[in-house]
Structures are given as structure tokens and as C-alpha cells.
Amino acid sequence: MSDIAIALYGKSANEAITQLCQKLAPIQTRLFIGGQSTQELITQINAWLSEM
Numbered sequence: 001m002s003d004i005a006i007a008l009y010g011k012s013a014n015e016a017i018t019q020l021c022q023k024l025a026p027i028q029t030r031l032f033i034g035g036q037s038t039q040e041l042i043t044q045i046n047a048w049l050s051e052m
Helices: 015-023 038-051
Strands: 005-010 028-033
Touching: 005 015, 005 038, 015 028, 028 038
Parallel strands: 005 028
Antiparallel strands: none
16 A cells, blocks of 8 residues: 655644644644745655655
């Protein structure tokens, strides 16, 4: 079976997103927050996926 990963991005964290991440367990989830450039965000997501 393949691993499933979900990356969520938003300008700020909120309770609804936190609850969604908890409900998706055991699927690997990670919330990326902030004002990164598209390239910085891609780099962070790729690094996270490489760690899995």
C-alpha cells in the first residue's frame, strides 16, 4: 500500500485546520504557515516528504 501525505498551507493557523489534521490520522499531515514564496514552500514540502 502507498503512503498518503497531505500538506496544508495557510497564512495563519486556526482551530478548524488543527482539528482536520487530528481527524486525518493516521494519514501524514503537516500544516505549512506563513508568507513563503512558492519556491520556498515547494522546498519545504519536498524536504518533509523526503523525511517520511
